[in-house]
Amino acid sequence: MTGEMGCEQVRELAPELALGIAEGEERDAALRHLSGCSGCRQLVSELSSVGDELLQLAPAHDPPAGFESRVLAGLTEPPRHQSIRPLTRRWQ
Numbered sequence: 001m002t003g004e005m006g007c008e009q010v011r012e013l014a015p016e017l018a019l020g021i022a023e024g025e026e027r028d029a030a031l032r033h034l035s036g037c038s039g040c041r042q043l044v045s046e047l048s049s050v051g052d053e054l055l056q057l058a059p060a061h062d063p064p065a066g067f068e069s070r071v072l073a074g075l076t077e078p079p080r081h082q083s084i085r086p087l088t089r090r091w092q
């Protein structure tokens, strides 16, 4: 799909734009529309502030740097809270 998006299409896509998960031509077309439509820009920015809060509550995409090494360290060190969950050593 190429060409210009209307407000209706952009507003359907707004949540994805706000969360930064819109991709490709849809995203390009929507951003072109936003550059000339303050109404849709306002909508996306409002959703975006909500999206930031949601992402802080539930970081679903990229694990923070060092995540893997912390997990591995947690597996190789004695657990501090043994009552929560027994340690699983899959490689032994």
Ligand SMILES: [Zn+2]
Pocket: 006, 007, 008, 010, 033, 037, 039, 040
């Ligand atoms: Zn618009």
